Every structure is written in C-alpha cells, then in structure tokens.
Amino acid sequence: MLRTTELLGISMVERKNRRRLVATIYVILLVVITAGVGAVPLLAHSHLHARYIGIIWQALFVLPSFVAWKIFHDLVGNLPLEIRPAKLATLGLSTRRDQDEPDERDVMVRNTAYFKAYNVLAWYSVLSAQALYITFNASPKSMLLAILTQVFVMVMMSATLPGAILLWTEPDVPGEE
Amino acid sequence: MSYSSTPDARSGEALFNRIAVLRAERGLSRYELAEALEINYQTVGYIERGDFNPSLELAFRIAEYFRLPIEAIFSRKPFRPLSEEIYGRRHSPRGGAEK
Numbered sequence: 001m002l003r004t005t006e007l008l009g010i011s012m013v014e015r016k017n018r019r020r021l022v023a024t025i026y027v028i029l030l031v032v033i034t035a036g037v038g039a040v041p042l043l044a045h046s047h048l049h050a051r052y053i054g055i056i057w058q059a060l061f062v063l064p065s066f067v068a069w070k071i072f073h074d075l076v077g078n079l080p081l082e083i084r085p086a087k088l089a090t091l092g093l094s095t096r097r098d099q100d101e102p103d104e105r106d107v108m109v110r111n112t113a114y115f116k117a118y119n120v121l122a123w124y125s126v127l128s129a130q131a132l133y134i135t136f137n138a139s140p141k142s143m144l145l146a147i148l149t150q151v152f153v154m155v156m157m158s159a160t161l162p163g164a165i166l167l168w169t170e171p172d173v174p175g176e177e
Numbered sequence: 178m179s180y181s182s183t184p185d186a187r188s189g190e191a192l193f194n195r196i197a198v199l200r201a202e203r204g205l206s207r208y209e210l211a212e213a214l215e216i217n218y219q220t221v222g223y224i225e226r227g228d229f230n231p232s233l234e235l236a237f238r239i240a241e242y243f244r245l246p247i248e249a250i251f252s253r254k255p256f257r258p259l260s261e262e263i264y265g266r267r268h269s270p271r272g273g274a275e276k
Contacts, residue, residue: 001219103216105229174222176208 001106002173003077012075013175018167025068026164029156036060037149058152065156072163109166117161124157190230193252197225198259199243214238 005013012018036057102110128150135146200210207225211218216235223229231239240247257265 001217103220104232104235105220105223106217171223171226171228173219174207174226176206176218 001077001102001109002075002167002170004075005173007071007075012167013173015168015170015172018075018170021071022164022168025071025160029064029068029160032060032064033149033153033156036152037145057148061152061156065152065159068156069159069163072160072167076163076166109170110162113162113166113169116165117158120161121154121157125154128153191227191253192230193227193255194224195250195256195259196221196239199245199250200225203243210242213242 002012005011007021010017010021012021039057039060132143132146132150135143196210200207207221208218211221214221214235220229224231236247236251240250243250
C-alpha cells in the first residue's frame with residue numbers, strides 16, 4: 001500500500017516505474033559498496049588517521065543506505081506495523097480508523113514483504129558465512145574487511161529490503177475515482 | 178504454500194465481485210466507500226480489480242453496507258451482466274415469452 005504515489009514528480013502508480021526505481025537504487029548501492037571495498041587498500045596506504053579512514057568508509061556505506069531507506073520510507077510509510085496505544089486504551093471501542101492506520105490488505109502485504117526480506121537475509125547470511133569460511137586463511141586485514149562489508153550489507157539490506165519488495169510487488173495502484 | 182490472499186486464477190482462488198457496478202449505481206467514489214468501510218481506498222480498487230480477496234469479515238461488512246446478500250456481491254464464478262439476469266428471467270432466449 002503506497003502512502004504517496006509520486007516521487008520527484010515521477011508517478012509511482014505504475015509498477016514498472018517503481019521497479020525501475022528499486023533497480024536503480026540497488027545498482028547505485030552495489031556500485032557504492034564495490035567502490036567502498038575497492039577504496040579500502042587506497043585508504044589503508046594513505047596518510048590519513050585510521051579513525052578518519054573508518055569514518056570515510058562508513059559514510060560510503062551508511063549514507064547511501066540511509067538515502068535509499070528514506071526514499072522507500074517516503075513511498076511506503078513506516079513499514080513496521082505500529083501498535084495503537086489509543087485503541088488499546090479504549091479496548092477497541094474507538095471504532096473510527098485513522099487515515100494512516102493499516103487495513104487488512106496493508107497488514108498482509110507488509111507482513112509478506114517482511115517475510116520475503118527475512119528469507120533473503122537468511123540466505124545471504126548463510127552464503128556470506130560460507131564466503132567468510134573460505135577466506136578464513138586470508139590476512140587479518142582482509143578478514144576484517146570481509147566481515148565489515150558483510151555487516152554493512154546486512155544492515156543496508158535489512159533497512160531497505162522490505163520497502164523495496166513492497167514497491168516491487170504491489171500491482172498498479174487504483175485511482176481514487 | 179501461499180502467504181497472501183492475492184488471488185491466483187490457476188489455483189481456483191479467483192473471487193469475482195460486483196462492487197464497481199454497485200458503487201457506480203449508487204454514485205459512490207472509491208474514497209467514499211473506503212471511508213464507510215474503514216479501509217484504504219486503494220484496497221477498494223484492488224478488490225474491484227480482483228487483485229485482493231477480502232476477508233470474510235470485510236466481505237460481510239461490504240454486503241451489510243450495500244444491504245445485499247453476500248452472494249449477490251461475491252461469487253467464485255464470473256457474474257452474468259445484471260441486465261441479462263433481470264431480463265433473461267422474464268424473456269425466453271427466442272424473445273417475448275415470459276417464464
């Protein structure tokens with residue numbers, strides 16, 4: 001369920017536009033991550049203090065992830081289903097529904113998006129653990145790099161995947177009519 | 178295993194409905210119907226298009242709202258046009274004769 005159907009003047013009503021957006025964002029994230037990983041040896045040999053190198057490297061991962069999360073958040077709203085304290089306090093007697101309160105379809109599609117994202121993350125963690133096992137005999141520096149990269153990718157994916165899946169799978173949005 | 182109530186015609190889950198016709202007949206917008214049913218207007222559109230099968234509870238709420246039996250609004254088989262249902266009963270296919 002989309003909270004807004006427009007992003008920077010581009011209509012998000014049609015699924016193909018949303019899919020283009022999701023694909024573009026993930027391609028950019030992939031390029032950034034690759035650049036980040038590639039930049040580590042350069043940064044390691046530079047005269048910069050280790051602390052600044054860490055900040056630059058984190059910024060390379062965290063900032064684009066945050067921007068991607070913000071775009072998805074603006075389109076699909078706050079993905080985690082909120083508990084409504086007002087409704088709990090009145091034991092459900094407050095019957096009027098808030099404008100943004102999820103209805104049964106909203107709950108279903110959001111839960112499905114979370115479930116699919118959880119599946120992807122579970123597979124990713126299994127495969128990345130195998131990759132780490134293979135590189136176990138590598139140098140400590142490359143081990144640290146591999147672990148940090150995987151942690152950042154996990155954080156990025158967990159923040160953006162549910163929204164991306166929702167945008168990818170939702171059919172064309174019907175009009176208000 | 179299906180994790181959603183997104184209809185799948187191949188598995189026989191498709192549920193047909195007359196909500197769009199009833200809404201047009203009563204001059205209601207999707208937004209107005211959604212307000213009355215306390216759901217999102219997008220959900221009304223998804224139900225009308227057959228992209229989402231409502232829960233039994235919501236289906237009954239829709240039936241109560243339109244003051245019609247649930248089977249007049251939802252069906253597992255495609256609906257015949259209302260005109261055909263009304264006039265088809267009165268007239269034989271060859272025309273003229275009442276049943």
